[in-house]
Amino acid sequence: MTQHxxxxxxxxxxxxxxxxxxxxxxxxxxxxxxxxxxxxHYYQPGFTIVGGGAYTLKQTLRNEADLIPASVKWHKEYADSFLPEENAVVLRSGDKLTYEYLVVCPGIQLDWHKIQGLAETLGKNGVCSNYSPDTVEYTWECVKNLESGTALFTQPPMPIKCAGAPQKIVYLTADRLRKKGILDKLNLEFCNAGGVLFGVPFFCASLG
Ligand SMILES: Cc1cc2nc3c(=O)[nH]c(=O)nc-3n(C[C@H](O)[C@H](O)[C@H](O)COP(=O)(O)OP(=O)(O)OC[C@H]3O[C@@H](n4cnc5c(N)ncnc54)[C@H](O)[C@@H]3O)c2cc1C
Structure with a gap:
């Protein structure tokens, strides 16, 4: 079936x-x-504060239907392939949609499997990530239970969903430890694969 x-x-x-x-x-x-x-629909910026313990995952969740205007047609489907020469997109069902203007915004896919062993250990063994609704609640579990030792935070090279997110959870964790009076018992390490602490020089100056 084809729709325009x-x-x-x-x-x-x-x-x-x-x-x-x-x-x-x-x-x-x-x-x-x-x-x-x-x-x-998840409000992903909220994942940082779910990991930091100030928000629940449920608070970041909305029904997609409540966010799409009633007069906008919702195809509850995956786009499977693009046919630019026909101004068309083929859906996973095989249906075809044609257009006059196309806006492509399917987000960033998380490729955990590209880091050897990560998919197997993520969500247990003290390995957590704020980048997915499936893993973010475990971040808070880890942060909440920190008492001593080393907590390692990593920032991969671009493209990532939010350049500030890897740092924000470091600050939230440090704040929690300070409030508990145990900040000096832990070693927090931030391993940044990027060239600078933050891409905007104005903020970089105060963060450094
Ligand atoms: C932990 C974290 C903290 C963040 N903090 C901030 C912040 O403080 N400030 C800020 O500005 N930004 C922040 N961001 C980034 C922000 O959330 C993203 O930039 C934003 O969600 C990107 O919107 P998007 O629509 O491009 O992608 P997404 O919101 O990821 O949406 C992509 C959509 O495309 C759909 N999709 C995927 N594949 C297909 C397909 N084949 N066909 C049809 N649909 C498809 C998906 O189901 C999804 O609904 C943060 C992100 C994270 C993870």
Whole structure:
């Protein structure tokens, strides 16, 4: 089956729903569609404070349906391939969507398997990550139970979902340890694969 839309948005994350809502506010008549397979929408910046213990995972969760304007057509599906010469996108079901304008925002995929052994140990053995709803609650469990030893924080090279996130959890952890009066009992190490502490020089100066 083939359907046509004036504007076709791939991905209903922060970018996709913002674009759909903004366009709809500007023009009530334009034919807009979103391709998004998930019924759940996570506010990912909130994951930092879930890991830091100030927010629950549930507080970051919204129903995707509540974020897509009723007059925007939602295809609950994966985009499978792009046919730019036909102005078309083929969905996993085999259906085809054609467009006049295409917005591609399917986010960043987490490739845990590209680091040897990571997928096997993530979520246990004191190995945690704030980058996924599946792993972030375990970060808080680890932080909460820190009493002594070394806590290692890592920042991979770009592209990553949020350049500040790896540092923010270090500061939140240090703050928790300070409040518990045990900061001096722990060694916090931040291993940064990037060239600078933060890409914006104004902030970098005070962080360094
Ligand atoms: C821990 C953490 C902290 C962060 N902190 C901040 C912060 O403080 N400030 C800030 O500005 N940003 C922050 N960010 C970054 C911010 O969350 C992202 O930049 C933002 O979510 C990116 O939006 P997006 O729509 O591009 O991708 P996403 O929000 O990841 O959405 C992508 C969507 O595309 C869908 N999708 C994937 N594949 C397909 C497909 N084949 N077909 C159709 N749909 C598909 C997915 O289901 C998903 O819903 C943080 C991120 C994390 C993880």
């Amino acid at each position: 839309h004036t504007v076709l948005i791939i991905g209903g994350g922060a970018a996709g729903v913002s674009i759909a809502n903004n366009m709809r506010r500007q023009d009530a008549t334009i034919d807009i569609a979103i391709v998004e397979p998930s019924e759940k």
